[in-house]
Amino acid sequence: MNETGFALDPRLAADTRPVASLPLCDVRLMNDARYPWLVLVPRRAGLVEIADLHEDERAVLWQEVNRAAAALRAVARCDKLNLGALGNIVRQLHVHVVARVEGDAAWPGPVWGNGQAAVRGDSQARLLIAALQRQLAAPGTPDA
Amino acid sequence: MNETGFALDPRLAADTRPVASLPLCDVRLMNDARYPWLVLVPRRAGLVEIADLHEDERAVLWQEVNRAAAALRAVARCDKLNLGALGNIVRQLHVHVVARVEGDAAWPGPVWGNGQAAVRGDSQARLLIAALQRQLAAPGTPDA
Numbered sequence: 001m002n003e004t005g006f007a008l009d010p011r012l013a014a015d016t017r018p019v020a021s022l023p024l025c026d027v028r029l030m031n032d033a034r035y036p037w038l039v040l041v042p043r044r045a046g047l048v049e050i051a052d053l054h055e056d057e058r059a060v061l062w063q064e065v066n067r068a069a070a071a072l073r074a075v076a077r078c079d080k081l082n083l084g085a086l087g088n089i090v091r092q093l094h095v096h097v098v099a100r101v102e103g104d105a106a107w108p109g110p111v112w113g114n115g116q117a118a119v120r121g122d123s124q125a126r127l128l129i130a131a132l133q134r135q136l137a138a139p140g141t142p143d144a
Numbered sequence: 145m146n147e148t149g150f151a152l153d154p155r156l157a158a159d160t161r162p163v164a165s166l167p168l169c170d171v172r173l174m175n176d177a178r179y180p181w182l183v184l185v186p187r188r189a190g191l192v193e194i195a196d197l198h199e200d201e202r203a204v205l206w207q208e209v210n211r212a213a214a215a216l217r218a219v220a221r222c223d224k225l226n227l228g229a230l231g232n233i234v235r236q237l238h239v240h241v242v243a244r245v246e247g248d249a250a251w252p253g254p255v256w257g258n259g260q261a262a263v264r265g266d267s268q269a270r271l272l273i274a275a276l277q278r279q280l281a282a283p284g285t286p287d288a
Contacts, residue, residue: 049225051210062206066195081193083229088244088252091224100232108232109257 005045009092012041015117019129020136024060025095027068027136029129033120035111036076036099036128038068047093050085065095071135072099075128086112149189153236156185159261163273164280168204169239171212171280173273177264179255180220180243180272182212191237194229209239215279216243219272230256 008026016028016039024044030037042053042061050058069081078099085095098111106114120128152170160172160183168188174181186197186205194202213225222243229239242255250258264272 049213050227051213051225058206058210059203062202066202069193069195080230080232080235081195082232083194083227084254085227086224086254088224088226110228110230110254113253 003043003045006043007045008041009090009094011090012039012092012094017125017129019132022064022067022136024057025064027064027132029125029132030096030117031120031125032111032117033124034105034118036072036078037111038072038097038132040065040068040095040097042093044093048087048091050093052093061095065097067136069097071132072097074135075131077101082111084110084112147187147189150187151189152185153234153238155234156183156236156238161269161273163276166208166211166280168201169208171208171276173269173276174240174261175264175269176255176261177268178249178262180216180222181255182216182241182276184209184212184239184241186237188237192231192235194237196237205239209241211280213241215276216241218279219275221245226255228254228256 012028016030019027019029019038025040025042028039028041030039042057044053047053050061053061065083072078073081076099079102080100082098082100083096087093100107156172160174163171163173163182169184169186172183172185174183186201188197191197194205197205209227216222217225220243223246224244226242226244227240231237244251
């Protein structure tokens with residue numbers, strides 16, 4: 001796959017930590033302790049809309065979203081998964097995968113644009129990222 | 145495909161008008177004149193999460209989301225498409241496809257949970273639905 005010219009948007013880079021590199025997407029953890037929240041970014045230059053991806057890569061994107069969602073649900077409580085592709089502020093194509101819990105900081109509203117992020121300490125972040133990496137590396141669950 | 149036992153959630157039914165019936169999903173127009181806003185509902189009983197769909201039907205879901213998005217962009221101004229699958233309030237699986245315009249009522253925030261819907265008159269709704277139906281029926285654009 002052609003990653004020529006791809007560079008992660010600086011705002012996404014600042015708001016997240018790296019978790020894993022899947023065939024198409026970088027998986028990153030949002031720096032917000034209020035929610036277990038992943039962001040998937042296809043490593044393709046110039047993408048804004050999902051329709052900008054070739055059809056075969058769109059299929060890969062959704063497989064990787066499902067895979068990230070399964071990993072998130074394996075390591076965090078999740079009463080309802082939230083998926084979103086908005087891009088109203090950061091235009092570089094990215095897909096949000098959020099584990100929502102009844103009564104969480106934004107419940108039942110969306111997480112986007114809701115208040116200030118809560119700091120997640122380094123050790124907490126490292127533990128969560130390691131658990132996610134184990135799930136994403138687990139065989140037999142490529143698309144659970 | 146097996147539609148046994150499927151019934152549209154009464155809240156979704158009350159908040160939307162029917163536009164088209166694709167192979168997997170009903171496409172419906174949200175009753176909110178602030179945004180051109182479609183909702184896709186797979187006609188399968190008991191679905192809550194996208195992961196509840198069989199893998200082949202998940203692929204169809206995303207193809208139909210792309211098809212609905214292309215139709216929406218063909219008939220309405222769209223500076224940025226927003227996709228979302230939340231379900232925090234209505235649990236029946238449904239995917240939102242919203243044409244966002246810079247400066248619209250919720251810009252740049254999400255549409256979900258933002259203020260009160262604005263009434264769209266019957267004639268306006270009928271015109272928009274007819275235009276969407278023409279786009280969704282157009283040959284050669286099953287997955288644009």
